[in-house]
Each structure stands twice: as C-alpha cells, then as structure tokens.
Amino acid sequence: MLLSLLHIAIIAPFLFALVIPFFYKKIPSIHTGWFVLILPTVIFIYLLTFIPTISRGETVTQLLPWVPSLGINFDIHLDGLALLFSLLISGIGVLVILYSIYYLDKNKESLHNFYFYLMMFMGAMLGVVLSGNLMVLYVFWELTSLSSALLIGYWYDREKSRYGSLKSMLVTVSGGFSMLAGFSLLYVITGTFTITEIIAQVDTVAASGLFIPTMILVLLGAFTKSAQFPFHIWLPDAMEAPTPVSAYLHSATMVKAGIYLVARLSPVFSGSSEWFWIVSGFGLFTLLWGSFNAVRQTDLKSILAYSTISQLGMIMSMLGLGSAAAFYGYEAGYTAATVAAVFHLINHSTFKGSLFMVAGIVDHETGTRDIRKLGGLMTFMPITFTISIIGAFSMAGIYPFNGFLSKEMFLESMVEATHITSLNMASLGFIFPLVAWIASVFTFIYSMILVFKTFTGNYQPEKLDKKPHEAPIGMLIPPIILVGLVVIFGFFPNILAHSIIEPAVQSIYPYGLTGVEHFDVHISPWHGFTPALFMTVSIVAVGVLMYLTLTKWQKIYTFLRLHQKDPVNYIYDGIVKRVVPVAKRVTKVPETGLLRDYLAYMYIFLIVAVVFTLYHFGGFAIETANVAEIPIYVWVIVAVIAAAALLIPFLKNRVTAIIATSFVGFLVALLFVMFRAPDLALTQLLVETVTTALFLLCFYHLPELRNEKSKPTFKWTNVIISIGVGVLVTTMALSSLALKSKKGFESIANYFLENAHDFAGGDNVVNVILVDFRGMDTMFEILVLGIAALGIVALIKLKLNGKEDINEK
Amino acid sequence: MEILIALLIGVLFSVATYLLLTKSLLRIVLGTVLLSHGAHLLILTMGGLGQGAAPLLGQEAGSYTDPLPQALILTAIVISFGMTALLLVLTYRTYKAHQTDDLDQLRGRLDE
Numbered sequence: 018m019l020l021s022l023l024h025i026a027i028i029a030p031f032l033f034a035l036v037i038p039f040f041y042k043k044i045p046s047i048h049t050g051w052f053v054l055i056l057p058t059v060i061f062i063y064l065l066t067f068i069p070t071i072s073r074g075e076t077v078t079q080l081l082p083w084v085p086s087l088g089i090n091f092d093i094h095l096d097g098l099a100l101l102f103s104l105l106i107s108g109i110g111v112l113v114i115l116y117s118i119y120y121l122d123k124n125k126e127s128l129h130n131f132y133f134y135l136m137m138f139m140g141a142m143l144g145v146v147l148s149g150n151l152m153v154l155y156v157f158w159e160l161t162s163l164s165s166a167l168l169i170g171y172w173y174d175r176e177k178s179r180y181g182s183l184k185s186m187l188v189t190v191s192g193g194f195s196m197l198a199g200f201s202l203l204y205v206i207t208g209t210f211t212i213t214e215i216i217a218q219v220d221t222v223a224a225s226g227l228f229i230p231t232m233i234l235v236l237l238g239a240f241t242k243s244a245q246f247p248f249h250i251w252l253p254d255a256m257e258a259p260t261p262v263s264a265y266l267h268s269a270t271m272v273k274a275g276i277y278l279v280a281r282l283s284p285v286f287s288g289s290s291e292w293f294w295i296v297s298g299f300g301l302f303t304l305l306w307g308s309f310n311a312v313r314q315t316d317l318k319s320i321l322a323y324s325t326i327s328q329l330g331m332i333m334s335m336l337g338l339g340s341a342a343a344f345y346g347y348e349a350g351y352t353a354a355t356v357a358a359v360f361h362l363i364n365h366s367t368f369k370g371s372l373f374m375v376a377g378i379v380d381h382e383t384g385t386r387d388i389r390k391l392g393g394l395m396t397f398m399p400i401t402f403t404i405s406i407i408g409a410f411s412m413a414g415i416y417p418f419n420g421f422l423s424k425e426m427f428l429e430s431m432v433e434a435t436h437i438t439s440l441n442m443a444s445l446g447f448i449f450p451l452v453a454w455i456a457s458v459f460t461f462i463y464s465m466i467l468v469f470k471t472f473t474g475n476y477q478p479e480k481l482d483k484k485p486h487e488a489p490i491g492m493l494i495p496p497i498i499l500v501g502l503v504v505i506f507g508f509f510p511n512i513l514a515h516s517i518i519e520p521a522v523q524s525i526y527p528y529g530l531t532g533v534e535h536f537d538v539h540i541s542p543w544h545g546f547t548p549a550l551f552m553t554v555s556i557v558a559v560g561v562l563m564y565l566t567l568t569k570w571q572k573i574y575t576f577l578r579l580h581q582k583d584p585v586n587y588i589y590d591g592i593v594k595r596v597v598p599v600a601k602r603v604t605k606v607p608e609t610g611l612l613r614d615y616l617a618y619m620y621i622f623l624i625v626a627v628v629f630t631l632y633h634f635g636g637f638a639i640e641t642a643n644v645a646e647i648p649i650y651v652w653v654i655v656a657v658i659a660a661a662a663l664l665i666p667f668l669k670n671r672v673t674a675i676i677a678t679s680f681v682g683f684l685v686a687l688l689f690v691m692f693r694a695p696d697l698a699l700t701q702l703l704v705e706t707v708t709t710a711l712f713l714l715c716f717y718h719l720p721e722l723r724n725e726k727s728k729p730t731f732k733w734t735n736v737i738i739s740i741g742v743g744v745l746v747t748t749m750a751l752s753s754l755a756l757k758s759k760k761g762f763e764s765i766a767n768y769f770l771e772n773a774h775d776f777a778g779g780d781n782v783v784n785v786i787l788v789d790f791r792g793m794d795t796m797f798e799i800l801v802l803g804i805a806a807l808g809i810v811a812l813i814k815l816k817l818n819g820k821e822d823i824n825e826k
Numbered sequence: 827m828e829i830l831i832a833l834l835i836g837v838l839f840s841v842a843t844y845l846l847l848t849k850s851l852l853r854i855v856l857g858t859v860l861l862s863h864g865a866h867l868l869i870l871t872m873g874g875l876g877q878g879a880a881p882l883l884g885q886e887a888g889s890y891t892d893p894l895p896q897a898l899i900l901t902a903i904v905i906s907f908g909m910t911a912l913l914l915v916l917t918y919r920t921y922k923a924h925q926t927d928d929l930d931q932l933r934g935r936l937d938e
C-alpha cells in the first residue's frame with residue numbers, strides 16, 4: 018500500500034519541478050542546473066542497485082491501488098526492459114543537465130521554465146517505462162508529449178518553435194488518443210489493464226475479433242511517438258528546441274517510448290503475421306526514408322533528426338523481425354534480431370547523444386549549424402572533432418565502435434530473415450537485406466557529411482558570427498563520457514550482455530524460456546567471413562565512393578522534389594490549413610459569447626433531462642388529499658406577489674423595477690411568518706432592507722433600462738423557455754410532495770427536535786442546527802461571505818487607468 | 827396550500843428565467859434575486875407547510891414544523907445576499923469600464 022522508493026523515483030521529479038522556480042529566483046548567482054543535477058544522479062545510482070536482481074532474471078513489482086474498481090492501479094513493474102530504459106532516462110538525463118548548465122546562459126535564459134519542463138518530462142518518462150498498468154502508462158505517455166511540446170516551444174517568441182511545438186503535439190497526441198482506444202479494446206478483450214495479466218491472456222487476445230483493430234490502434238501510438246513514416250515529420254521540426262533537449266528527448270529517450278511500447282506489448286501481439294509485417298515494414302521504410310533524406314539536409318541538427326528517424330526505423334524493423342521467433346520456438350537465429358534491437362537501442366543513445374552535443378557545441382561556438390557555412394573547424398576544436406569522429410564512425414558502423422557491432426548484428430539478422438519460410442518471406446524476404454544495405458550506405462554518407470563538412474575543408478570565417486574556439490570543459494565532459502561508452506561498449510560489449518541485454522530480451526520473449534533457461538547473449542566483433550561482413554565492407558566502399566561524388570548525384574533530390582521539404586509535410590500543412598478554420602466555425606456555432614445563449618442551453622437541457630426522468634420513472638403526481646387549508650389572506654398575498662413579479666419584466670424605470678423586486682422580497686418574508694418560520698422572516702426582512710438600499714445606491718450609476726430591440730423569435734423563445742422552467746419547477750414541487758406522502762418518508766428533523774435541548778442546550782431548533790449541529794457549514798458560509806466582501810471591496814477600490822478596458826470601438 | 831405555493835414558485839421561476847435571458851445587466855441581477863426567492867419557497871414547501879408550531883421548543887406545542895428546511899433557507903438567504911451584492915458591484919464596474927450594460931455589446935470580439 019505504501020509508496021515504494023520506485024514510486025518516489027517517479028514522483029520526485031514532479032515534486033522537484035515545483036521548487037525549481039524558487040532556486041532560480043532566490044539563488045540567481047548559481048546556475049539552477051547545478052541543483053537540478055542532484056536528483057537524476059540519485060535516481061540513476063538507485064536504479065543501478067537493481068542490476069544484480071534483474072540480471073538474475075527476477076522482476077520487482079510494487080503494487081499501489083489507485084482506482085481498483087476500474088482496474089487502474091499505480092503498479093510498478095521493473096524488469097529487464099524497464100530497467101534498461103530507466104537507466105537510459107536517468108543516466109542520459111544527468112549528462113544532458115550537466116551539458117545544459119554550460120549551454121544555457123543563466124543570465125539570459127528563463128531557466129526555471131526549462132528545468133521545470135525537463136523534470137516533468139523525466140518523471141513522466143520514468144512513469145511510462147516503470148508502470149505495470151496500461152492506463153497509468155497512458156497518462157505518463159501524454160505527459161511526455163506535453164513536456165516535449167513545451168520544450169520545443171521553449172523559445173516561444175520564435176515562429177518556428179511554435180510551429181514545431183504544435184506539430185509535435187498534434188501528431189503525438191493524436192497517436193496517443195488512438196493508443197488509448199487500443200488500450201481500452203485490450204481491456205474489453207481481457208478485462209484488465211495490468212500488462213502482465215494481459216500477456217498471460219495472449220490466447221484470448223489472439224482469438225478475439227478485435228485483435229487487428231487493437232493492434233493497429235496501439236501501433237499508431239507507438240509509431241507517432243517513435244517518428245515512424247509517415248508520422249516522422251514532427252521530429253525535424255522538434256529541432257527548434259534547445260540542443261540539450263534534442264539530445265535527451267528527441268534522440269535518446271522520448272522517441273524511444275514507441276520502441277518501448279512495441280517491445281513491451283510484443284508478447285501480446287507477436288505471433289501474428291500482421292504484427293510482423295506492419296512493424297518490420299514500417300520500420301524498414303522509415304529506415305530507408307530517414308537515411309535517404311538525411312543526406313539532403315544542410316543543418317547539422319536536421320541531419321541528426323533524419324538520422325534519428327532512420328535509426329528508430331531500424332530498431333523497429335528488428336523488433337518486427339524478432340517477432341518471427343514466436344513461430345520458431347525462440348531459436349537463437351530468430352531472436353538475434355531482438356538482441357540486436359536492444360543492443361542498438363543502447364548504442365544509439367550513446368553515439369547520437371554525443372553527436373547532438375557536438376552539434377550544440379558547434380552552434381554555440383560559431384553561431385551557425387549550416388554545413389554550407391561551416392568547415393575547417395578541426396584546428397579550432399580538436400576535442401570536439403575527436404568526439405564527433407568517434408560518434409559518427411560508430412553511427413556509420415565502423416570498427417571498433419559499438420555501432421559496428423550492432424550494425425553487424427542487424428545485417429546478420431536481416432540476412433537471416435531470408436531463411437524464414439512462412440509469412441510470405443520466401444518471396445518477399447529479399448527486401449530485408451536489400452533495404453538494410455541501401456539504408457546503411459546512406460547512413461554512412463550522412464555520417465561522413467556530419468564530420469567532414471564541419472571539421473575539414475575550407476575555413477570560412479566571413480560566414481561565421483563568432484570566432485570559433487574550443488568549448489568550455491563542462492560542455493565537453495558529457496559527450497566525452499558518451500563517446501567513452503561508445504569505445505568501451507565497442508571493445509567489451511559483453512559487460513552489457515548479461516547484465517542488461519539478456520533480461521531485456523527476456524521481457525520481450527516471456528514465453529521463450531522454461532525454468533532456469535536464460536538467453537545467452539554473447540557479442541563478438543568477429544564472426545568469420547559471413548554475409549554481414551561482406552555487406553559492411555561493400556557499404557563502406559560504396560559509401561566512400563558516393564560521398565566523394567556527392568555533388569554529381571545530389572541533383573536527384575531536386576528531381577524527386579525532395580529538396581525543399583519532406584513531401585509528407587504538404588499533407589500535414591494542408592490538413593492544418595483546412596481543418597483549423599472549420600474547427601473555428603464549428604466552435605462559433607454554440608459558442609456565441611452571449612450569456613443568454615449559454616443559459617438557454619442549460620435551461621433546455623434541464624427541462625429535457627428532468628421531463629425525461631419524470632416520464633421514464635413515472636414521477637408525475639399531484640396529491641390533493643393531505644394538504645393544508647388556505648386562509649383567505651394567503652390567497653391575497655400570493656396573488657400580489659405573483660402580480661408584482663409578473664410586472665417586473667415590463668417595467669422601464671429602474672427605480673420602479675427595483676421597488677417591485679423588493680416588494681416581492683418583503684411579501685415573501687410575510688409568507689415565512691405565516692409558515693411559522695420566525696427566523697427566516699426576520700433574516701429576510703433584514704436582508705431585503707439592505708439589498709434594497711444597495712440597489713438604490715447603485716442604480717444611479719447604471720443606465721436606464723431599454724426596450725430590448727430584438728427579433729420576435731428571440732423574445733418568444735425566451736418566453737417559452739421561461740414558462741417551461743416555471744412549469745417544470747411547479748411539477749417538481751408537486752411531485753416531490755406527492756411522493757413524500759405516498760412513500761411515507763419520515764422527516765429527519767425529529768432527531769434535531771428531540772436532541773436540540775439536551776445536546777446543544779438551545780430551544781430555537783433552527784438556530785441550534787446552524788450554530789451547533791451544522792456549525793461547520795455555517796463557518797464556510799461566513800467564509801463565502803468574506804470572499805464576496807473582499808471581491809466587492811476590490812471591485813470598488815480598484816483604480817482604473819483605462820488600460821484594462823478592452824472596449825475597442 | 828402547497829399547490830398554491832407551488833404555482834407561485836412556478837411564476838417566480840418563470841419571471842426570473844425570463845429576466846436572466848435578457849440582455850440588460852440590471853434585469854439579470856433582479857432575475858437572480860427573484861430566483862432565490864423562488865428557490866427558498868421551494869425548499870420550504872417541499873418540507874410541508876403549516877403543520878405545528880414554530881420550532882421553538884419552549885412553546886410546549888404538540889408538534890413543530892420541520893426545522894431543517896428553515897435552517898437551509900436561512901443559509902441560502904444570506905448567501906444569496908452576498909451574491910446579489912457582488913453581482914451588483916460587478917455590474918456597476920462593468921458599466922464604468924465599458925460604458926454599456928448590454929450583453930450583446932459586451933461579448934467577445936469575433937476574431938478571438
């Protein structure tokens with residue numbers, strides 16, 4: 018029942034976010050980032066302590082009921098996959114925050130906003146990967162979309178930031194909605210939101226007629242988040258965010274949430290040919306599209322954005338391919354793709370993170386990220402150059418870096434795919450290695466562009482705003498740590514194999530094992546002269562050739578009309594351009610801005626709802642037998658009140674209308690006297706007097722009442738609604754009276770009558786109820802009056818200087 | 827007597843609703859005043875009228891009227907007074923700021 022430390026690890030960033038503005042305002046001399054740095058470091062170290070448990074193949078589950086009646090519980094499920102992602106989130110988080118301390122100027126930037134959003138993202142992202150419940154996962158999922166959009170729009174005074182922010186929001190949130198629908202369908206099928214329970218019912222899901230719609234809806238969520246074609250278009254525009262954000266959210270963590278979801282729900286859906294073809298098909302096409310388009314980019318961050326799209330497609334395709342293992346009893350040949358996917362996921366975060374940081378450094382020190390203006394920076398920034406060489410060569414898949422190993426494993430599994438005999442693979446299987454090879458060539462080319470167009474070639478000082486020099490050490494440490502990992506994982510990949518990769522693969526294939534078995538992952542750089550090795554060699558050869566002849570064949574982009582913007586963007590812009598005005602018009606129909614219309618909706622709804630209920634449950638009733646006698650003076654008073662009230666709408670004179678209203682009020686007080694309610698009569702008399710005085714004080718400042726110039730239909734609709742309301746209330750009063758005597762409900766008042774004297778020591782029961790039995794209510798009533806009084810004083814005292822007047826005629 | 831009062835409540839609610847639907851701020855404020863009168867009478871009537879003495883225990887009467895609706899109404903009267911006062915001042919302030927009390931002119935601009 019209690020919050021576990023893992024729960025706290027999720028909640029802490031949100032709570033910490035709340036105090037960030039205080040650090041920023043109260044301690045301006047120290048960069049806020051230094052305070053923020055503490056939390057992810059603590060979380061990272063705490064998560065590291067789970068490695069021994071998880072690598073033994075165990076899982077940690079912490080239950081916390083939230084809305085148990087709906088099956089929504091804040092359960093934590095920490096297994097290999099969750100641990101891998103949460104380590105990435107907190108670990109890269111530490112490095113990115115350290116980097117941001119030097120990237121963002123504490124005097125110029127609104128750091129409190131930045132770190133607030135960043136902490137919100139971190140908590141949400143940890144929530145996504147640690148939740149064992151789909152609904153909770155969904156809530157955190159949307160929070161990551163929200164914080165991502167806020168961070169993209171961090172420099173909100175820039176047009177492009179706002180465009181990118183809105184785009185990411187529209188794409189990822191609409192994907193999120195369809196994912197929610199998919200989760201709901203899963204609930205319909207299985208009756209639970211708990212992921213492990215859904216996985217246990219995999220046969221029920223597979224047999225369900227809703228299997229395909231559920232799968233597609235869930236995948237839409239994953240594909241929009243992980244920027245799979247055609248939803249990838251938001252990612253290049255997301256590059257308007259500050260570079261630490263791009264390195265963190267838009268390459269290492271958030272965009273991998275879709276990958277996470279696919280991996281997490283693989284046990285539920287894999288084993289169907291639709292899942293295999295959709296996941297690997299979209300993955301492969303995204304891989305190709307991303308790498309092909311990355312080559313035409315001129316902005317360093319745009320190259321990296323398309324590169325990220327392509328790499329995400331690659332991981333996605335491997336997960337799709339890995340699902341084939343479900344058909345083949347989890348033999349090593351088929352699970353290799355999933356192992357490669359998990360390994361590449363880690364590698365991608367290291368080398369892409371470092372490359373984004375390099376792009377940030379170049380931007381920071383030269384004032385531009387345009388490769389047409391850059392060149393020859395090698396001599397000014399030798400350390401940055403070295404970092405970028407390692408990162409880019411790893412990305413290109415060159416020995417001895419970690420990218421080489423996972424790329425090799427990727428190619429190997431793609432070649433292996435041609436041996437699958439089912440799933441139409443016998444005829445279509447050749448596509449896998451072919452696409453992989455072409456995409457890898459383009460990956461090689463853009464990796465080379467990234468390094469050599471920036472750091473070698475001609476130095477063009479006239480095109481740069483600043484004189485370039487090496488970045489401060491604080492900015493260099495994070496990418497150095499990352500490329501350090503690139504090298505370490507390159508030489509000693511097996512330090513990851515048993516501790517992280519095996520448990521993660523085990524989470525993706527929960528059925529693959531029986532008893533004490535575990536996946537034995539062993540990664541080695543040398544496999545002999547395999548097809549994959551020949552592919553790598555030919556990729557490098559063709560890649561070098563094509564890089565050197567880049568100018569000769571680059572016209573192909575102009576020819577294909579890809580040189581200006583991604584063609585999918587025409588669709589997005591077209592939709593937004595057409596939908597927004599329609600949405601505005603549709604909103605304007607009910608939202609007229611006129612109080613009368615809103616009231617009319619409410620009254621019409623009230624009448625319809627109550628009449629329906631009364632009719633449906635047979636509530637109409639009038640009881641004539643058991644009513645009190647009507648003395649003649651009551652007739653008179655009632656008649657006079659009704660007459661006075663009916664007169665008010667016709668009065669044109671302010672004072673007359675006010676007097677008529679007060680008249681009604683005083684006569685109501687008289688009714689109270691007759692109905693044996695002395696306290697009410699007294700209060701009503703007092704209040705009515707004060708109210709009348711107040712009206713008479715105010716009316717002088719108000720304009721004369723006008724004849725309302727409105728169409729007869731308008732007036733008559735009002736009359737009909739008013740009469741409807743009146744009839745309704747009368748019916749309600751009569752029906753409830755009849756019901757009361759018919760059902761013989763006892764009044765609860767007897768309790769008060771019996772006990773007022775003994776318990777509260779008072780004989781005036783109404784007063785005793787107010788000050789004793791329901792004393793708390795009365796206290797809050799006084800509070801309401803106090804608030805009203807403050808409001809009134811504020812309204813009267815507030816000095817108008819004319820500026821707050823929105824009256825523009 | 828309950829039927830008669832129920833009809834009166836209907837009249838009060840009708841007039842109040844009509845006033846609320848008009849475009850003049852002063853009429854709307856008057857409408858809320860009438861609406862609260864109607865609501866108070868409604869609560870009182872639903873408890874049953876005119877049976878027994880006023881709920882003052884010292885009277886040694888055989889039966890008393892229901893004190894609970896009265897307690898509720900007492901609270902309601904005071905709250906509605908606070909609300910009326912606030913609305914009135916708000917109306918005054920609105921008129922000062924915009925030189926009109928016509929809701930048609932006070933609505934937001936079309937390009938918002």
